[in-house]
Amino acid sequence: MIRFEQVTKRYADGTTAVDGLSFEVAEGELVTLVGPSGCGKTTTMKMVNRLVEPTEGRILLDGEDISTMDPVRLRRRIGYVIQQVGLFPHRTILENTATVPALLGWKKARARARAAELLDLVGLDPAVYGDRYPEQLSGGQRQRVGVARALAADPPVLLMDEPFGAVDPVVRERLQNEFLKLQSQVRKTVLLVTHDLEEAVRLGDRIAVYGQGRIEQFATPATVLGAPATPYVADFVGADRSLKRLSVTAVDASALEEVPVARTGHAAPNAPWSVVLDADGRVEGWLSADEPDRTRPAPEPIPLGASLREALAALLQNDAGWLPVTDPADGGRYVGVLTPAGVHRALRAAASGETTLSSR
Structure with missing residues (x-):
């Protein structure tokens, strides 16, 4: 579904944010990009919806080179969830959720019905929350609205940038579990950026572990924890990686x-x-x-x-x-x-x- 072919992003001051990235995300797969701040993981994600343009290489979406696509239409095909959520404060929760369908020209009744359906799916009763405004919701509830809004036009791809980083640990774990449950139903192709290894392990079907602008290892959570590909990865996942494997090993x-x-x-x-x-x-x-x-x-x-x-x-x-x-x-x-x-x-x-x- 998403394919990077030798993608590099170099800025005018000579900084190379990502260097020669090549990897593929299968349809319906959830891939987490994890690494320290400034390693290039957010730049990687933003190149998928052309908020950042690559200097070299190609990115293919369902086999089509995204550089040939109209950026606005491309972005309307891709759900986008960020840590700060970005809800419009002057619009109700139902109106916020219906934003993209409205931009796509859906009739108002259809857009609102879809928004209500998605709010219900993320555990927010539209009869209770639909007419509220963002300031009337908790941080975790606003994050759920952000996910619902990203899914409203039924995009095949979902980009998530530190989506659960702004809430406390208890709420974060609950949101992660709810998102996994939701993903099992909707099966979107997801790129999720995080600096938290525990989150990457919990959520990812596969993990891309970033060094400086490069992927050091791209594998399942169990493989990354059980067989780090490089000393850098071994150091990043930590000496307690055997304990972390508890989260990705099944009772068999x-x-x-x-x-x-x-x-x-x-x-x-x-x-x-x-x-x-x-x-x-x-x-x-x-x-x-x-x-x-x-x-x-x-x-x-x-x-x-x-x-x-x-x-x-x-x-x-x-x-x-x-x-x-x-x-x-x-x-x-x-x-x-x-x-x-x-x-x-x-x-x-x-x-x-x-x-x-x-x-x-």
Whole structure:
């Protein structure tokens, strides 16, 4: 969908912002550009909608050289979300969201209906928020409006420049999760600029790690964390990269342990402890050999495919030392038990290129 071919941006004072960039973003893929301030990642993104013109090379959008396109029409085909949001203070939230459809000549009723649909999609009831003004919303709510506005004309490409950087950490994580959920529904081709490695890892299908004007590594989050391509990348991702891999490594059946299973209403097996399942194969509790007639509450199950970060957090929140794991593809039926040893096995497998979170 987006292709850079030996793209360079050099300014009149001799500064080279980006130098010979070549990479491709597939349709429906979310790529994060991460690196220190001044490394060229924002310049890269702005060249896609021609807010910055490259000095050399070509950028193709769906196979077409963007330098041959009218810049205004090009920008109306590309959603753009910035940290400061940029909402018009004198226009209502509904009017702000309908901005691009209105510029494209949509009839007012159609533009407003689309705006209401998008506000609802990002979790803002248009009946409640549609007639409010930006100053009446929290920072996180304004950021959601910015995303809705960028999506209003259904553009194939979405550019996001530090979109969640202006809100506090708790709201930021919530917005990131909501955006991932939204992306799973709309599947836009996304370039997202961030200086935050944790955000890049959490959101990106692939990550472009920038040095000074160049991409040092372009790979999946698991690969960047597990096998840094250069000493620069290793230093950038940090010595704690094994811990960061928890966020991009999935709970997989190979990491689970089998324990004896008891069925509701049947005698307990001859074992120190066992998991109790109902007639549908769902977790009901667990039994101890000390009290085989008393079913105890089991820890809250986690699904296959959840991140090891979520699993480890759940393990630390209970005293059992294990978690039941269920299969959402099989109606939530029990498939095994995850222990701290299983978390360790899954991390080692991820370091070998196995068992990573699938594309979101």
